[in-house]
Amino acid sequence: MNHYIDVILAIPLENMFTYSITKAESQFLKVGMRVSVPFGKTKIHTGLVGAIHTNPPLIYDAKEIHQILDEKPIVTSKQLEFWQWIAKYYMCTVGEVMRAALPNAFILESETLISRNLKKEIKDTDLKDDEYLVFEALHHQSSLKIQEVSSILDKKNVLPVIKRLIEKEVILLQEEIYDKYKPKYVRYVKLKAEYTSEVGLHQLLNDLSRAEKQKQVVMTLFSIAAKTKKPVKVKDLVEESGSSPAIVKTLINKGFFEDYHIQTDRVQYEGEDNEATKALNAYQIEALKQIKTSFETQNVTLLHGITSSGKTEVYVKLIESVLAEGRQVLYLLPEIALTTQLVTRLQNYFGDQVAVFHSKYSAHERVEVYNHVLGNSAKAKIILGARSSIFLPFHDLGLIIVDEEHEQSFKQFDPAPRYHARDAAIVLAHLHQAKTVLGSATPSLESYNNAVENKYGLVEINRRYNNVQLPDIELVDIAEKYKKKRMKGHFSDRMIEEITEALDEGYQVILFQNRRGYSPIVECNICGHSPECPNCDVSLTYHQFRKQLRCHYCGHTNAMLLKCMACGTSNLDTKGFGTEQIESEAKTLFPKAKVARMDLDTTRGKYGYEKIITALEQQEIDILVGTQMLTKGLDFRNVKLVGVMNADNLLNFPDFRAHERSFQLMLQVSGRAGRTKKQGKVLIQTYNPYHKILQQVSINDYLGMFKEQLQERRDFKYPPFYRLIKITLKHRDYNKVETASDWFAKSLRQVFKANVLGPEFPGVSRVRNQYLKNILIKIPQQQSLGKTKEAIKKINTSFEAIGPFKGVRVILNVDNY
Structure with missing residues (x-):
């Protein structure tokens, strides 16, 4: 009897491919193991065993596999079930889900580039013959394709050799060659074990009685270690003792000290005793009790707690009870920026049981966390991560917390699978028979509606921690201020007055402007020409820091123009303003204050967020100007004033969610103010202070906003009453996109009649030289979602x-929000 396996390949194929295996292989292989297989004419791919059976394929002859790459499965059966659901629900292939779910280092292909790891010293004796040949070849060439390795070793199957070289850290994969985030090692030093006792230390100091400086360094090391109870950096020891690195080196050479390195970008827990978790106040205790009660009948509970009400401490108590049962916890966050503060808090409570997983980690770090979760290791009982962490191989998940559940960052837009992590997490929890808590101060309309309709449990905390008052929110009419000439740049007299008062009292200030760069438009005052991106239909944004015009869609850059490209005059002016302009105006208006900026440009590096957040916490910054990164659940104790520079560009956005999002954004940014005893202040500058949403923000009226927006959604057939599927067509040729989208929309109308909108060009209709056209399908609740898809x-x-539509790319985006 012949034996076969169905293999999932990390490419967009509708079906799994069947390969033949021997009887011995069929007894060894298990679903979830990786195999290297031939696919196409010459390519070799890493595939994943999806099924083992004895049925030959009917359409083609099954090829043989090349090699088995694992000794045990690296993907669990529950994971595969979850992948199947994601592929079906979000209209993509299981291969695309596999590509998103597995770290890059697990998916080797014949066209993957490899290069030498220059940071690692390799001894020839550590390498086998075939490994050495590859290592030697990389001395003569900077990188090799896996196909080229195949010809060097003169054998077809080279993936096991590559795998061994990766494990020995001899080579790097292509993805890492361009990795901007280089691992950083910090050198630490400690006393050798025999000198840590009182007797040993006494003996050591006797031995050094003549070497006064060395003795001084030993005493300093002992006192730092005793005081901080943490590992001591060589740098800190040199500074504290007033000595030099040479003396430390001498002590290491004599065998008195031992040095070691810690890679600081991995989340390391270096404490000793775990802090006791904070005692909850009466409102938090009541909320915790209600959540546990709602879990008896509901699988999902929405925790609606106002900003600074102490939701995190409630989560911590829930995590404690799940860990006591020996189960795992997934804590989802919308933004990497948030992990910095939260990692510290959770590690103080749970020590090294906390693992962190997000995209700014290198391939090796991601593999390490993946393996910890797969092995149900004690180091990965709590996973703190961004949206991609729902794909980890959980062993026994007991609780999923989705913090700031309203955030749009939970939705993946490109590439496929275009999933929403909050919705997918609820399905993942169901597969593991776990519970889900969704938390937010400004829940999404869908979640709050589900809670109102009793599909989810609903628990509310209406008081801030320590009974601190909510900030006083004031709307400033800048139309009137401009008329009365009471504006300095983009700052109203009220804003300047409040900032001055806050700074004088020793408090900090946050200024929010949802646009980075200096100015979004550069315009000629004579002919009105404005420089645009050659690849996209947008004007170029001026970045003063680099004296550059930059496209925020494709990254195209030009040097700032000295004269107009159309009429040649040098009368150029900037229109609109971004974070850079606010930063430079703040520096001019408040020369004594330390002003910093937090946006995509200043946080590109791996530690970008961390540096700015730490500087603000340690009060090295007086005024922080930033984009919506600032709005996400960060906890700054000394911020008294928050200024929203222009509320109107949030409100006047062509999207059915614009008002809901504006409300959420402004209330969240307001929540950064006055988190300690003194009441905070929020100033919102606007041309339209009587706008309904701004009025609702000013009195913190979430329920009013919810009811009003829900009625609008009902009237105009939008979620939660109708589901949405957006279909985008893309091509370089304008006419091709036009005719193709018309054909697609006509075909859809024959089936769905009136509930098809478009085709329409979006606001930015050309990006990276590709024209885009959107069609929106609205699906009423009574219509079968499966049959629609x-x-x-x-x-x-x-x-x-x-034929004529060949090359036009169709993108299907389910639940487009």
Whole structure:
């Protein structure tokens, strides 16, 4: 009897491919192991065993596999079940889910580039013959394709050799060659074990009686270690003792000290005793009790707690009870920026049981965390991560916490799978028979509606921690201020007055402007020409710091123009303003204050967020100017004033969620103010202070906003009453996109009648030289979602078979929010 396996490949294929295996291989292989297989004419791919059976394929002859890459499965059966659900629900292939779910180091392909790891010293004796040949070849060439390695070793299957070289850290994969975030090692020093006792230390000091400076360094090391109870950096020891690195080196050479390195970008827990978790106040105790009660009947509970009400401490108590049962916890956050503060807090409570997983970690670090979770290691009982951490191989998940559940960062837009981590997390919890807590001060309309309709449990905390008052929110009419000439740049007299008062009292200030750069438009005052991006339909943003015009869609840059490209005059002016301009105006208006900026430009590095957040916490910054990164659940104790520089560009956005998002953003940024005893102040500058949303923000009226927006959604057929699927067509040729989108929309209308909108060009209709056209399908609650998707897939299959439309890319985006 012949034996076969179905293999999932990390490419967008509808079906799994069947390969033949021997009887012995069939007894060894398990679902979830990796195999290297031939695919196409010459390519070798890493695939994942999806099924083992004895049924030959009917359409083609099954090829043999090349090699088995694992000794035990690296993907669990629950993970595969979850992948299948994601692929089906979000209309993509399991291969695309596999590509998103597995760290890059697990998916080797014949076209993957490898290069030498220059940071690691390798001894020839550590390498086998075939490994040495590859290592030697990389001395003569900076990088090799895996196909080239195949010809060097004169054998087809080279993936096991590559795998061994990766494990020995001899080579790096292509993804890491361009990795901007280089691991950083910090050198630490400690007393050798025999000198740590009182007798040993006494003996050591006797031995050094003549070497006064060395003795001084030993005493300093002992006192720092006793005081901080933490590992001591060589740098700190040299500074504290007033000596030099040479003396430390001498003590290491004599065998009195021992040095070691810690890679600081891995989340290391270096404490000793875990802090006791904080005692909850009456409102938090009541909330915890209500959550546990709601879990008896509901699988999902929404915790609606106002900003600074202490939701994190409630989560911590829930985590404690799940860990006591020996189960794992997934704590999802929308933004990497948040992990910095939260990692510290959770590690203080739970020590090294906390593992962190997000995209700014290198491939090796991601593999390490993945393996800890797979092995149900004690180092990965609590996973703190961004949206991609829902794909980790959980062994026994007991609780998922989705913090700031309203955030749009939980939705993946490109590439496929275009999943929403909050919704997918609820399904993942269901597979593990776990509970889910969604937390937010400004819940999304969908979640709050589900809670109101009793699909979710609802628990509310309406008081801030320590009974601190909510900030006083004031709307400033800048139309009137401009008329009365009471503006200095983009600062109203009220804003200047409040900032001055806060700084004089020793408090800090946050200024929010949802645009980075200096100015979004550069315009000629004579002919009105404005420089635009050659690849996208947008004007170029002026970045003063680099004297550059930059496109925020494709990254195209130009040097700042000295004269107009159209009429040649040098009368150029900037229109609108971004964070850079606010930063420079703040420096001019408040020359004594330390002003910093937090946006995508200043946080590109691995530690970008950390540096700015730490500087603000340690009060090295007086005024922080930033984009919406600032709004996400960060806890700054000394911020008294928050200024929103212009509320109108949030409100006047062509999107059915614009008002809901504006409310959430402004209330969240307001929540950064006055988190200690003194009441905070929020100033919102606007041309339209009587706008309904701004009025609701000023009195913290979430319920008013919810009811009003819900009615609008009902009237205009939007979620939560209708589901949305957005179909985007993309091509370089404008006419091709026009005719293709018309054909697609007509075909959809034959099936769905009136609930098809478009095709329409989006606000930015050309990005990276590709024209875009959108079609929106609205699906009423009574209409079968499964059958709707099947109909769309059939139309898409017919579309792909039409010759003139060849090359037009179709992107399906389910639940487009």
